[in-house]
Amino acid sequence: MKLHKVYVHNDNIASFLCPCCEEAKDFDIGEYREADDPLHIEHTCKCGKKYKIRVERRRFFRKYVNLEGFYSWGDEKVKRPMLVRDLSRSGMKIEILDDMEISVDDRLFVDFKLDSEQKMKIRREVIVRTVYGKKLGTEFASRDPNNPFDKVFDMAIGNYTFHR
Numbered sequence: 001m002k003l004h005k006v007y008v009h010n011d012n013i014a015s016f017l018c019p020c021c022e023e024a025k026d027f028d029i030g031e032y033r034e035a036d037d038p039l040h041i042e043h044t045c046k047c048g049k050k051y052k053i054r055v056e057r058r059r060f061f062r063k064y065v066n067l068e069g070f071y072s073w074g075d076e077k078v079k080r081p082m083l084v085r086d087l088s089r090s091g092m093k094i095e096i097l098d099d100m101e102i103s104v105d106d107r108l109f110v111d112f113k114l115d116s117e118q119k120m121k122i123r124r125e126v127i128v129r130t131v132y133g134k135k136l137g138t139e140f141a142s143r144d145p146n147n148p149f150d151k152v153f154d155m156a157i158g159n160y161t162f163h164r
Contacts, residue, residue: 013027071108073108
């Protein structure tokens with residue numbers, strides 16, 4: 001039986017969409033929110049299909065991708081090549097393709113296009129949170145829900161990452 005992932009919303013509700021009939025089901029996982037072990041739920045959908053579900057406690061869904069793009073550092077005008085390896089509403093993992101020495105808390109500007117129908121161009125400032133060789137875990141520098149630009153960006157990334 002295949003293990004399906006679901007993600008927890010801020011209200012401790014995990015939503016699952018049956019891949020067979022697309023029936024949505026919400027699970028209240030509040031009592032398990034702080035558990036150290038991964039949470040697994042076995043669910044039988046109304047359509048009769050049985051699923052094992054793994055509850056991800058990440059704040060936002062993460063989509064694994066392979067998108068070409070560029071990054072620049074500070075005020076430099078040079079665009080350096082990178083690959084976007086995963087993407088969520090709060091950040092992304094990138095792989096730099098040159099030999100720059102980048103450290104935690106460095107700020108970069110990233111520039112890439114989504115591979116969706118609209119080919120939306122993303123240009124954002126990110127803060128480096130983790131460094132593993134040439135792979136960098138980053139967080140988007142600005143995520144103000146009251147800023148119209150950030151709201152449009154959040155919606156675009158949210159729609160892109162949710163639709164496979």
